[in-house]
């Protein structure tokens with residue numbers, strides 16, 4: 001399969017002033033593109049992967065039996081590709097509230113504010129590089145957690161809903177060491193809640 005970078009549904013400067021245009025451009029056109037290129041290079045080596053979607057590869061990662069170094073690349077680069085697809089799709093200049101999701105969050109976390117507090121706390125305390133996720137588990141329940149590096153909730157059998165990238169490349173140009181400021185600003189660009 002030939003994978004493609006999903007087209008951004010907004011311009012590089014559309015998330016200003018919360019996420020600056022330079023960061024969006026480098027993050028999308030350089031970082032995201034490189035994950036895709038490296039993922040494609042591994043997939044192209046193995047005919048048994050040729051008909052699988054990126055999501056299928058991550059979901060079935062533990063069953064894929066290839067060279068160890070290539071397997072690590074598949075996990076890291078495939079995760080980097082798909083995680084960023086989700087990241088960009090969650091963001092935009094205009095709200096597109098998912099009322100069903102908001103209702104579910106209210107029921108399971110007590111309120112939207114309590115949910116945001118827990119999610120933000122996980123993001124500010126994540127050590128090193130990684131992501132914070134809102135996922136739906138197979139039993140239908142929502143959950144939030146940290147994952148390191150470019151690990152994917154798909155590999156855990158979970159459906160990703162909301163993804164916050166807290167790698168430094170996601171915020172360092174504008175926010176430097178002030179990760180908490182980036183996280184607070186990021187909430188303003190999330191469209192679905």
Ligand SMILES: [Fe+2]
Nearest residue numbers: 031165167170
């Ligand atoms: Fe990133």
